[in-house]
Amino acid sequence: MSAERSDAQVRAQLGAARRIVIKVGSSSLTSADGGHLDPLRLQGVVDAAAARIAAGAQVVLVSSGAIAAGIGPLGLPSRPRDLATQQAAASVGQGALVAAYDAAFARHGRTVGQVLLTADDTTRRSHYTNAHRTLARLLDLGIVPIINENDTVATSEIRFGDNDRLAALVAHLIGADALVLLTDVDALYTDKPDRPGARRLPVVRYAHELDAVDTSATGSRVGTGGMQTKVEAATIANAAGITAVLAAANDVAAALAGEDVGTVFVPTSRRRPARSWWLAHATSSRGAIVVDAGAVAALTERGTSLLPAGVVEVRGTFADGDPVDVVGVDGTVVGRGLTSYSSLELPRVMGRSTRDLASDLGPDYEREVIHRDHLAVHPR
Numbered sequence: 437m438s439a440e441r442s443d444a445q446v447r448a449q450l451g452a453a454r455r456i457v458i459k460v461g462s463s464s465l466t467s468a469d470g471g472h473l474d475p476l477r478l479q480g481v482v483d484a485a486a487a488r489i490a491a492g493a494q495v496v497l498v499s500s501g502a503i504a505a506g507i508g509p510l511g512l513p514s515r516p517r518d519l520a521t522q523q524a525a526a527s528v529g530q531g532a533l534v535a536a537y538d539a540a541f542a543r544h545g546r547t548v549g550q551v552l553l554t555a556d557d558t559t560r561r562s563h564y565t566n567a568h569r570t571l572a573r574l575l576d577l578g579i580v581p582i583i584n585e586n587d588t589v590a591t592s593e594i595r596f597g598d599n600d601r602l603a604a605l606v607a608h609l610i611g612a613d614a615l616v617l618l619t620d621v622d623a624l625y626t627d628k629p630d631r632p633g634a635r636r637l638p639v640v641r642y643a644h645e646l647d648a649v650d651t652s653a654t655g656s657r658v659g660t661g662g663m664q665t666k667v668e669a670a671t672i673a674n675a676a677g678i679t680a681v682l683a684a685a686n687d688v689a690a691a692l693a694g695e696d697v698g699t700v701f702v703p704t705s706r707r708r709p710a711r712s713w714w715l716a717h718a719t720s721s722r723g724a725i726v727v728d729a730g731a732v733a734a735l736t737e738r739g740t741s742l743l744p745a746g747v748v749e750v751r752g753t754f755a756d757g758d759p760v761d762v763v764g765v766d767g768t769v770v771g772r773g774l775t776s777y778s779s780l781e782l783p784r785v786m787g788r789s790t791r792d793l794a795s796d797l798g799p800d801y802e803r804e805v806i807h808r809d810h811l812a813v814h815p816r
């Protein structure tokens with residue numbers, strides 16, 4: 437007998453989720469012209485979140501809207517395209533955004549806390565752990581965290597660029613049961629919803645169901661990622677065992693209650709160990725370490741650490757502690773890990789036995805290139 441949960445069971449579990457991340461897109465918070473925050477729309481989302489908190493759940497909001505909220509006050513005609521003006525708009529808009537959440541939650545007797553993250557904060561394990569600790573404490577204190585990307589300092593290299601993926605990472609970080617992605621369309625459709633023949637998908641269970649879905653159309657005037665980044669975020673959450681639902685901001689209460697609105701993405705696999713999920717999704721690789729066939733076999737079949745002897749080539753520039761891909765000589769990516777050698781040091785030691793290195797260069801060179809506790813080998 438199949439152990440697969442029915443659509444109704446999946447929705448019922450959403451209705452019972454205890455830790456929920458709600459991602460609110462710019463298009464769900466702004467006026468039709470995209471130029472300023474619409475307090476009524478924001479209040480609608482907050483009312484639904486507050487009702488759920490009153491019922492005993494913990495809720496974290498990942499909210500976009502800083503750039504959109506800065507457009508009006510700066511007198512800009514539309515969403516700026518260049519990074520510097522986006523950062524200026526975010527600087528002006530973020531304060532207004534959090535003030536609006538503060539006022540809206542105050543009506544329910546709740547306090548909010550602003551948390552601004554960059555992609556780098558989720559790359560370095562120590563930062564990731566700090567972010568986790570802060571969020572856990574805020575939730576323990578009964579505060580509603582309002583998270584956004586730290587747009588004013590994020591350069592293009594360390595930028596998420598879209599809050600959809602950030603929300604999936606946060607959902608994993610706090611061990612959420614549910615990720616709710618709110619936007620200006622009521623569900624995922626097979627094509628851009630206003631195109632003829634576009635059909636709503638109420639549930640997505642398997643990756644192949646997305647093959648026939650066209651998400652290439654660009655998003656709203658004020659949003660960034662369009663539908664593609666939402667589907668990616670839902671898939672990332674699912675890989676961590678978290679149920680995701682995509683819905684219109686107007687339907688937030690119904691989506692949270694597990695009613696038949698939006699599109700539910702069902703996790704099919706069991707939760708992956710936190711370390712390998714984190715390495716695969718929260719980090720972006722800074723380079724590659726190419727290893728010989730013996731090392732590939734040792735890593736994939738015996739679960740060993742990577743030693744200098746198995747390394748044949750170093751690609752890219754990275755520092756000690758950075759995430760790097762481990763690649764076989766045929767180009768196959770074997771996994772991702774945190775290197776304990778920089779790209780400058782590694783050529784000096786590669787291909788050499790650990791014992792030789794220790795006697796030539798000192799005991800510090802006895803270390804592994806990647807310790808197995810810091811290595812996620814991709815499933816084959």
Ligand SMILES: Nc1ncnc2c1ncn2[C@@H]1O[C@H](COP(=O)(O)OP(=O)(O)O)[C@@H](O)[C@H]1O
Nearest residue numbers: 461462463619625627655656659660661662663
């Ligand atoms: N297959 C699809 N199904 C639903 N919406 C789609 C699809 N492809 C593109 N879109 C568009 O994606 C937009 C939402 O993305 P975006 O503007 O980035 O929203 P947000 O600001 O909420 O993050 C919708 O306005 C919709 O027109």
Ligand SMILES: N[C@@H](CCC(=O)OP(=O)(O)O)C(=O)O
Nearest residue numbers: 462500501502503598599660
């Ligand atoms: N951090 C940016 C949001 C970037 C973003 O992902 O926007 P959206 O596509 O509206 O969710 C801001 O606050 O404007």
